[in-house]
Amino acid sequence: MDLQIALLLGQDGLSNGAIYALLALALVLVFAVTRVIFIPQGEFVAFGALTLASLQAGRLPGTIWLVLALGTVIALVDGSRALRGRQFRRIPWIVLVNCGIPLLLAGVLFAVSAASLPLPVQVLLALMLVVPLGPMIYRLAYQPVAEASVLVLLIVSVAVHVTLIGIGLLFFGAEGSRTPAFTDVSFELGDTLLQGQTILVVVASVVLIVALYFFFERTIYGKALRATAMNRTGARLMGISGTLAGMLSFTLAASIGAFSGILISPITTIYYDSGFLIGLKGFVGAIIGGLASYPVAAAGAILVGLLESYSSFWASAFKEVIVFTLIIPVLLWRSLKTRHVEEE
Amino acid sequence: MRHPSHDTAFLLLFIAALAVAPLFLPEFYVTLLNYIGLYAIVALGLVMLTGVGGLTSFGQAAFVGLGAYTSAYLTTVHGVSPWLTLPAGLLVTAVVAGSLGLVTLRLSGHFLPLGTIAWGISLYYLFGNLNALGGHTGITGIPPLQLFDLEIRSGREFFYLIWVVLLVVVLATRNLLDSREGRAIRALRGGSLMAEAMGVNTPRAKIVIFTVAALYASVSGWLYAHLQRFVNPTPFSLTQGIEYLFMAVVGGVAHVWGAIVGAGLITILKQWLQDWLPTLLGQSGNFEVIVFGLLMIFVLHRARDGVWPIVMRLFPQSVSRVRVPAAELLARRPLPASGSLLLEVTDASKRFGGLVANDKVSFKVRAGEVMALIGPNGAGKTTMFNGISGVDPLSSGMVAFRGERIESLPARHIARLGMSRTFQHVRLLAGMSVIENVAIGAHLRGHKGFVAAACRADRAEEARLLHEAALQIERCGLADQMYEAAGSLPLGKQRIVEIARALAADPCLLLLDEPAAGLRYLEKQALADLLRRLRAEGIGILLVEHDMDFVMGLADRVVVMEFGRKLAAGLPEEIQRNPAVVDAYLGGVE
Numbered sequence: 061m062d063l064q065i066a067l068l069l070g071q072d073g074l075s076n077g078a079i080y081a082l083l084a085l086a087l088v089l090v091f092a093v094t095r096v097i098f099i100p101q102g103e104f105v106a107f108g109a110l111t112l113a114s115l116q117a118g119r120l121p122g123t124i125w126l127v128l129a130l131g132t133v134i135a136l137v138d139g140s141r142a143l144r145g146r147q148f149r150r151i152p153w154i155v156l157v158n159c160g161i162p163l164l165l166a167g168v169l170f171a172v173s174a175a176s177l178p179l180p181v182q183v184l185l186a187l188m189l190v191v192p193l194g195p196m197i198y199r200l201a202y203q204p205v206a207e208a209s210v211l212v213l214l215i216v217s218v219a220v221h222v223t224l225i226g227i228g229l230l231f232f233g234a235e236g237s238r239t240p241a242f243t244d245v246s247f248e249l250g251d252t253l254l255q256g257q258t259i260l261v262v263v264a265s266v267v268l269i270v271a272l273y274f275f276f277e278r279t280i281y282g283k284a285l286r287a288t289a290m291n292r293t294g295a296r297l298m299g300i301s302g303t304l305a306g307m308l309s310f311t312l313a314a315s316i317g318a319f320s321g322i323l324i325s326p327i328t329t330i331y332y333d334s335g336f337l338i339g340l341k342g343f344v345g346a347i348i349g350g351l352a353s354y355p356v357a358a359a360g361a362i363l364v365g366l367l368e369s370y371s372s373f374w375a376s377a378f379k380e381v382i383v384f385t386l387i388i389p390v391l392l393w394r395s396l397k398t399r400h401v402e403e404e
Numbered sequence: 405m406r407h408p409s410h411d412t413a414f415l416l417l418f419i420a421a422l423a424v425a426p427l428f429l430p431e432f433y434v435t436l437l438n439y440i441g442l443y444a445i446v447a448l449g450l451v452m453l454t455g456v457g458g459l460t461s462f463g464q465a466a467f468v469g470l471g472a473y474t475s476a477y478l479t480t481v482h483g484v485s486p487w488l489t490l491p492a493g494l495l496v497t498a499v500v501a502g503s504l505g506l507v508t509l510r511l512s513g514h515f516l517p518l519g520t521i522a523w524g525i526s527l528y529y530l531f532g533n534l535n536a537l538g539g540h541t542g543i544t545g546i547p548p549l550q551l552f553d554l555e556i557r558s559g560r561e562f563f564y565l566i567w568v569v570l571l572v573v574v575l576a577t578r579n580l581l582d583s584r585e586g587r588a589i590r591a592l593r594g595g596s597l598m599a600e601a602m603g604v605n606t607p608r609a610k611i612v613i614f615t616v617a618a619l620y621a622s623v624s625g626w627l628y629a630h631l632q633r634f635v636n637p638t639p640f641s642l643t644q645g646i647e648y649l650f651m652a653v654v655g656g657v658a659h660v661w662g663a664i665v666g667a668g669l670i671t672i673l674k675q676w677l678q679d680w681l682p683t684l685l686g687q688s689g690n691f692e693v694i695v696f697g698l699l700m701i702f703v704l705h706r707a708r709d710g711v712w713p714i715v716m717r718l719f720p721q722s723v724s725r726v727r728v729p730a731a732e733l734l735a736r737r738p739l740p741a742s743g744s745l746l747l748e749v750t751d752a753s754k755r756f757g758g759l760v761a762n763d764k765v766s767f768k769v770r771a772g773e774v775m776a777l778i779g780p781n782g783a784g785k786t787t788m789f790n791g792i793s794g795v796d797p798l799s800s801g802m803v804a805f806r807g808e809r810i811e812s813l814p815a816r817h818i819a820r821l822g823m824s825r826t827f828q829h830v831r832l833l834a835g836m837s838v839i840e841n842v843a844i845g846a847h848l849r850g851h852k853g854f855v856a857a858a859c860r861a862d863r864a865e866e867a868r869l870l871h872e873a874a875l876q877i878e879r880c881g882l883a884d885q886m887y888e889a890a891g892s893l894p895l896g897k898q899r900i901v902e903i904a905r906a907l908a909a910d911p912c913l914l915l916l917d918e919p920a921a922g923l924r925y926l927e928k929q930a931l932a933d934l935l936r937r938l939r940a941e942g943i944g945i946l947l948v949e950h951d952m953d954f955v956m957g958l959a960d961r962v963v964v965m966e967f968g969r970k971l972a973a974g975l976p977e978e979i980q981r982n983p984a985v986v987d988a989y990l991g992g993v994e
Contacts, residue, residue: 097514201701205704205705215653222694226694229690337525378533381533384523384526385523391507395507
């Protein structure tokens with residue numbers, strides 16, 4: 061391996077690592093606030109990328125049907141509960157939020173040809189289609205069992221993941237998609253070419269991480285989430301609704317996931333099931349941080365990206381084996397570090 | 405608990421139906437039943453792991469793969485007999501599962517399933533990328549099984565092999581769960597802390613059930629390899645691993661038969677959906693996962709115990725009231741002479757971050773005396789109990805029990821030395837009967853292990869353990885509730901069950917944390933009488949209690965704690981007159 065290849069691989073590893081870091085942060089966030097190990101995080105990456113690709117190809121993204129369907133189910137569930145509780149005033153609001161907004165989105169999609177829109181608008185539209193899935197899935201799959209054990213929540217997560225994989229195949233087909241690069245700019249760095257898209261990914265990730273930092277440090281909702289993460293019951297006693305915190309963290313996770321997907325789809329071809337492995341690599345990073353520390357999780361994720369990139373050079377067939385076996389020494393290290401006292 | 409004769413009748417009927425099934429069923433259904441059997445063996449491991457032990461694995465398919473690939477490789481490349489590759493596969497699986505378990509099982513619950521996802525993926529890619537294992541195309545030409553002169557080739561012949569193996573595994577699992585080690589396994593889910601205090605080595609129990617579940621998977625893989633006579637990585641992927649867990653959860657993850665029901669339901673449903681969904685959706689692909697996922701979410705929301713308990717509700721239930729057979733008494737430990745020093749606590753301190761819960765507390769307990777530890781709420785009494793019994797070790801200080809330093813020993817070693825305790829917040833296994841709960845206390849007085857339990861070589865010892873448990877329950881006056889679920893008793897009686905469980909350990913020092921709370925007057929009298937009898941036998945008792953009449957009427961000596969420090973010590977009469985104690989309890993005059 062010469063320096064040129066090393067730099068190229070490093071570049072690759074860093075941009076993938078930045079994405080894994082974003083996902084790792086989302087995973088730590090969701091786990092801290094809701095105790096949900098959010099296996100479907102990766103599906104948001106795939107859905108984000110493939111929705112954008114569909115829009116650009118002038119196809120109607122299947123995501124809209126999912127948003128409509130989930131919205132309708134939530135309206136039915138919440139509506140019938142409101143009926144039984146004789147809270148008739150809430151019903152128009154429930155229907156408006158859960159059915160009205162998806163219908164509006166669908167109307168926009170039918171009215172304009174998305175392929176001809178400028179890229180930023182397409183990105184925005186894709187995010188608007190994918191992000192609502194986060195809180196909707198929380199409402200339907202997790203909220204009814206929010207008090208269950210981590211184990212039950214994890215099995216729910218796996219079930220949601222499996223469902224979304226099937227739905228992804230249904231909507232986007234088995235072929236992969238690649239979206240055009242956001243920028244064609246490239247810089248010469250010695251002998252190697254530094255791709256503008258790579259810089260964009262890294263910069264966007266850093267900006268997002270800084271934005272998250274300010275969200276958690278400076279805004280009341282961010283503080284509410286942190287409070288919930290520290291002590292669920294205490295936060296509830298202070299008037300922070302567990303449901304709101306759950307919805308909010310899932311919205312953030314969905315946004316981060318979809319945005320990551322949009323960022324990397326010009327770099328790698330994304331298939332309906334690519335998200336899972338991408339998300340799991342974020343997980344390896346998050347586990348390095350013990351599912352608790354944000355900075356360590358981010359650093360771990362970047363390490364995973366680099367490891368993956370260099371091992372694809374040395375032993376490309378065993379790339380996944382190496383990345384996922386990394387978790388074993390990590391777990392060993394964590395198990396030696398922590399003295400776990402079980403308290404039910 | 406179901407009546408044993410019902411169970412036997414059901415089992416015989418089931419076996420009879422299986423025996424004749426291949427004679428009547430068309431080939432297609434025999435194949436389907438073969439797969440159901442193979443999957444059920446794996447799901448059964450998950451029942452033990454998840455439903456009973458409270459651990460989860462999504463990576464069982466990888467262990468199936470280890471069994472299958474070991475046999476495929478050894479038979480095709482080295483020409484080893486399939487009957488030898490079975491133990492070889494089991495060995496490989498045991499080593500891999502044992503070391504993976506060793507790494508992850510010490511961590512809190514969710515790291516294990518995450519770990520299983522990771523190595524589920526890495527083993528899958530390993531199978532697919534090792535040239536020796538044929539890469540993604542796999543290994544063909546695996547020889548059929550041969551039993552003497554009979555070649556087991558056809559699906560119908562294999563049917564009997566698969567279902568005999570399954571039945572053996574079912575019976576072994578049932579036997580195991582209904583034994584000394586089985587009770588320890590059942591305590592893992594929600595009762596690890598208590599089990600450790602009763603002397604159970606919980607990390608070991610976890611590794612054992614994790615390994616056993618992996619071995620079941622490995623056996624299934626061996627059968628699969630010789631049934632298909634061809635292996636490739638696909639059936640050992642994470643997706644299949646997830647499906648195994650779905651089978652167990654849908655069928656009823658806490659029930660042995662739930663594994664078979666779940667494997668049957670999911671396999672038939674999958675077959676049916678794979679026929680219909682692509683036609684319905686106009687596309688080809690594995691769309692059945694959408695239905696499976698939604699079904700799983702529904703089951704977890706609405707019927708977390710799965711289908712089996714729902715089916716069972718349709719049949720008449722009768723509570724089993726088998727008398728515990730009279731058995732030889734268990735050997736008792738020689739008690740130290742009355743008055744000799746049992747426990748010596750010196751400068752015991754415990755800090756939780758900045759909070760000092762115990763600050764240099766010292767006291768002694770002698771054999772044949774009741775020593776009471778009293779003090780206002782938050783004085784650090786329970787913390788002291790946890791420190792002495794090793795449940796939550798002290799930060800500093802010295803604890804000597806019968807002349808041996810114990811402050812850095814784990815709870816289960818301290819239990820072995822003859823210290824037994826109750827918990828202030830009752831730690832019973834609510835779903836288990838009173839006698840089973842009490843029998844956990846006698847864990848260290850039995851020695852038969854997992855293998856003996858699985859093949860019922862432990863019955864004589866088991867009878868003695870249950871007999872001992874029954875004696876302690878009678879002694880504590882709960883004979884009428886012996887077979888009721890512990891969780892159904894009123895709280896006061898549950899505390900008495902805790903005492904019976906502690907007594908079943910045959911202790912020489914008994915630590916009782918608020919035993920009289922929630923008892924009525926007469927019950928308190930009976931408890932005091934029991935404690936006096938124990939004292940007369942020469943047992944030392946360390947008692948935390950808020951009921952002053954109870955304490956003062958019973959205790960030989962009293963230590964008073966306040967804000968983590970020892971405030972006073974002495975005879976009950978002295979304590980009652982001590983102005984500092986009166987201040988602490990009634991508040992000083994400002």
